[in-house]
Amino acid sequence: MIHYLTYGDIFNIEGVLNYAHGCNCAGAMGKGIAVLFKERYPEMYKEYKRRCKTGELTPGDIYVYNYGAGYVFNLGTQVSWTTGATLPAIERSIGKMLAYASAHGILKIALPRIGAGLGRLDWDEVKAVIEKAAEAYPVVALYIVENKL
Template identity: 60%
Template sequence: MNLKKIGNIDDMITYIESGDIFKIDDVLNYAHGCNCSGAMGKGIAVQFKKKFPEMYKTYRNLCVEKKFNIGDVYIHNYGIGYVFNLGTQVSWRTNAELQAIEQSLEKMLLFASEHKIKKIALPKIGSGLGGLKWQDVKVVLEQVASQYSGITLFIVENFEDR
């Protein structure tokens, strides 16, 4: 994978220009932005749905029951790690919201800190299908991550299956 670290928060975020979040060495915890309507039909969400079918069933039920909302995190323990479903947009038809990204990241990183999780891989959430500018999302990611030393986020900016 093509690793590219940034300067001021070197230990907290590693940007990877291209790759697959599920193929990063020594990383067993994954996060992605989700809508709150229960749909995982496009983008990396399809990979999550296939790789973690039990997670998807519970996520879908939580959405149907209106128990997964924007800014929430649904945390799924799959046995050897966790999947963090970040409630970043209301539905697949709406754009992600920066405030929801911030809130869900805070909750994820607090859980990770409390459970001594050191590494989490995720795509560039909120942009792409989420509709936000990546530079705006990066600012939020960096601000939130800077409050949680000891946890490294591996952010794959472009999917590439190798």
């Protein structure tokens, strides 16, 4: 199930402690919402950089970070910060995230409009990919904030 929020802050949705965001696979979190993840979860960022450097995080992969109260899903949506996101990478990473969440009892995940800002994709196309993937996992509720406050 997907809940679209026209405006909001993914970190302040009542009852939601799990988050996802699209990221590059070059180890850079220097712009957009990625900066907030880097600042909020510095240990996650160190491990993310390591995984990118060793090739463990590639487009279509996920890196799941347990921060104690919940999880952060780092979705590999693009090769580097200089390249755009791709729909196949979003489709694979969203599918992996939903499968992981379903298998581990994670029922709510908040995320921004991945791939459509710095990733340079058309939001309607990304939305269609997410909606198709989410159909297979109706137990996992996605809270997508379409515009930050």
